[in-house]
Amino acid sequence: MTDHCAARVPVEKIKFRRRASATLAIIGNPNSGKSTLFNRLTGLRQTTGNYPGVTVEKHAGTVQLESTAIELVDLPGIYCLGGYSADERIAVDVILGRIADTPAPGGLLVVLDATHLYQGLYLLQQLMEMQVPMIVALTMTDVATANGIDISIDVLKKHLGGIPIFPVATTTGRGLDALKAALAGVVDSPPPQMPESWPELSQAADRLIEQMDTPVPRIDVIQALLHPDSVHLEILEQQLGKPRIAEARFTLFADEPPQAVEARRRYRWVRDVLGEALQQAPILERFEAKALRWLNLPWPATLLFFTVMALVFQAVFSWATPLMDGIDALAVGLSGWVSAHLPAGMVSSFITDGVIAGVGSVLVFLPQILILFLFIIILEDSGYLARAAFLMDRVMRSVGLSGQSVIPMLSSFACAVPAIMATRVISDRRARIATILAAPFMTCSARLPIYALLIAAFVPDESVGWMNLQGLVLLGLYMLGILGGLTTAWMLKRTALRGPKPDFALALPEFRWPNLQTVLIKLMDRIYIFLRRAGTVIFTVAIIVWALAFFPRASAIQTDMQTAIVQAESTLSGESLQQQIFQIENEAAAAQLSQSFLGRAGRFVEPVFSPLGWDWRVSAAVIAGFPARGVVVAVMGTIYAVGEKAEEASLVSKLRSATWPDGRLVFTLPMVLGLLLFYAWCLQCTATLAVIRRETNSWRWPIFAWTYMTVLGYTGALLIYQIGSRL
Amino acid sequence: MTLREMQAGQKARIEKVDASQPGVVRLMVLGLIEGAEVLFGNAAIGGDPLEVSVFGSAISIRKQQAGNFRVTPIDSND
Secondary structure, X not given: OOHHHHOOOOHHHHHHOOOEEEEEEEEEOOOOOHHHHHHHHHOOOEEEEEOOOOOOEEEEEEEEOOOOEEEEEEOOOOOOOOOXXXXXXXXXXXXXXXXOOOOOOOEEEEEEEHHHHHHHHHHHHHHHOOOXXXXXXXXXXXXXXXXXEEEOHHHHHHHOOOOOEEEOEOOOOEOHHHHHHHHOOHHHOOOOOOOOOOHHHHHHHHHHHHOOOOOOOHHHHHHHHHOOOOHHHHHHHHHHOHHHHHHHHHHHHOOOOHHHHHHHHHHHHHHHHHHHHEEEOOOOOOHHHHHHHHHOOHHHHHHHHHHHHHHHHHHHHHHHHHHHHHHHHHHHHHHHXXXXXXXXXXXXXXXXXXXXXXXXXXXXXXHHHHHHHHHHHHHHHOOHHHHHHHHHHHHHHOOOOOHHHHHHHHHOOOXXXXXXXXHHHOOOHHHHHHHHHHHHHOOOOOOHHHHHHHHHHHOOOOEEOOEEHHHHHHHHHHHHHHHHHHHHHXXXXXXXXXXXXXXXXXXXXXXXXXXXXXXXXXXXXXXXXXXXXXXXXXXXXXXXXXXXXXXXXXXXXXXXXXXXXXXXXXXXOHHHHHHHHHHHHHHHHHHHHHHOHHXXXXXXXXXXXXXXXXXXXXXXHHHHHOOEHHHHHHHHHHHOOOOOOOXXXXXXXXXXXXXXXXOOEOOOHHHHHHHHHHHHHOOOEHHHHHHHHHHHOOOHHHHHHHHHHHXXXXXXXXXXXXXXXXX | OEHHHOOOOOEEEEEEEOOOOOXXXXXXXXXXXXXXXXXXXXXXXXXXXEXXXXXXXXXXXXXXXXXXXXEEEEOOOO
16 A cells, blocks of 8 residues: 555665655644645655545655654544544544554644634643653744734743744744754653643542543543443443542533533633734734735625636636547557457457546546646635635535535536545534535536537537527536435435534634645645546446447357458458458447347347437447446447547537437437436446445445436436427 | 624624533534634625634534524724
8 A cells, every 4th residue: 555655666666665654743733834844844754644444645754864764643623522524533533543443643733823822722631641752843934924913932831841842834844853853852752741720620530530440541441421322431330330420521521512611611711821922013904905805704705706717617628628639549559559469359358448448537537637636726726616615614514414415516516426425524414415416416527528528519609699509418418417316415405414503613713824835735635546546447348348249259240241351352451451441340340249148138128218309329338338437438439330549520410310220310409408418417437336335334325326317317308308308 | 692692893892601401512512612703704695604713724514503502792903
């Protein structure tokens, strides 16, 4: 699991790589500059792996020091040790050593944002109660100074039980060397003194521990007292009996929710500490601040959001298309070269139509995914996505979700797989599942080639007002996806996932310039997720579909083809001979496909799809697309005997003139519209199903999603065709 | 008066938080507790959700939730 990164390390460096002597976890509030600090400290010496038995990725990196090396584990940001979302829970579980087969880190590198010490110190005092060695990196000191915030490190240190504090500015690198040098000694340093914020809590915990036969660490008792759903509570109740625990909890919290009492106690202490350690000088509001404030007014902010989205999608289309064409051309050229140098037959077909086409069908999505994710990550790193979640909360609430669902849904316009993984930030379980089931409706990059082909073939290229009709249809298909997704979430939240409205407690970070290194590393991470989770599945599917379309071979067709070519050679020559041979070969390929397993399957299911106006060819292409919709265009190319690498124009003209045996056109307008709707709503992606299974940890949701979306796509296409054909 | 009735640019001190209401605890974890001074920022279109800042950290809060925070306005000329 480390090899993809190790491969980037030059060989001469490996010799000097030292085994990490200790593991530190890097922990802090969201948006505290944690990831940027992690990247600055580890550089590219990072790996992504899995925690055993947990679906969350483990990000680790190595910090090279003079005499040793330290392993740093990056964790999702948290505000408290409560842990509401899946992401937050994993961070808490890692630092508390609750993950099986993964020992607790030897110490903590706590990231405190100098501009948000209020929430940072709230988390820090909970970490101090863990009684593990720790060190504090005070980030954003440059921003704090610019904002007139003066922090007395000595006063802060006095209140923080002797934890070493290192001010850093990740933008300039100031203070990084001192922090780095101090990392080596962390695990051997004594844990900090307990914070003075809430002595009753630790005293209550200590009293309980004294009464236990097999004492547990104090932090486990504290956690059990604060969080009634904690895993430690059961162990405690077994040892001490329920009444004693209940009594201790009542003394501490009375009738209030424990975390409310906790917040009051701890924030009171934070306020006292900050009152001593922090001086806020009055500053003149600078022009940028004024401009940003104006942009946060309701209407400008909403307008800005839609403008940003429009620009992002415009960029995705105009930049990704040439790149996708380039990858396509490369795959075609490579296949052409291979088939020219290998004898025609199974091996040649496997390499060109199976392997090269398979790799191509994965790579062709990369430009769009890359560009869209680049924008999403830039928006995320600059703090804008939280603002977008804030602005869209009202809309999302009307379908039973919250603003938190906006970010995964935006990602699913690139690929649903990383998007579904991004739902881990959603704290409400029901809202998270509803978002997971809505995400596959969004128009992902794999749907575009089919849309492009059918629109180019059957939608006239004319202007409607200032817009182009083809563009309008494409926009309509995007809207159809959004509509389908939101309606699904709304229906689910009223039925199977009925429950209280999801909370929406979200910190809104202020705008900050994105860090290039962080953006690039995050981008590599998403691309890796796509290649690993989606790419491998798409490739495997492409190979299987190739086999289904290739076997069995009818030797009669090959013999007939040879005879026809020999005949052509005796009557024609030059250019017209080449064309004739090309024609004969393509027809033979189509005939082979027609009697292949895939062709037979197409004929077999034709009765099912004929009410939608699809003949066996379309049916076969649709079946081939069920495991991964990306292969559909290539299969259509073969079925319609233009060769799968033919110019799009020749496939378009074939589709336009395709007829039923009785001479009626297959691709009528109602049929095409139905087919487009089918692709918009159908879940034709094994990778998505697999990731739904992983993230919901049940087979129920992927089976439901597949059945539901297939029925929806089928019914929609049926209605459009049947009604449209009668008009 | 509650957080709900505040105007953009107004400052107030939180007097009482009704922690028994669902979702309120999560806002308390972000620092909206008794004694905290809050600055009211901009709302989204339609006046919901609202933006309040406490110690320089902006937090998004839904209007319905804001009703659970009783506040006393502070004269912003202080």
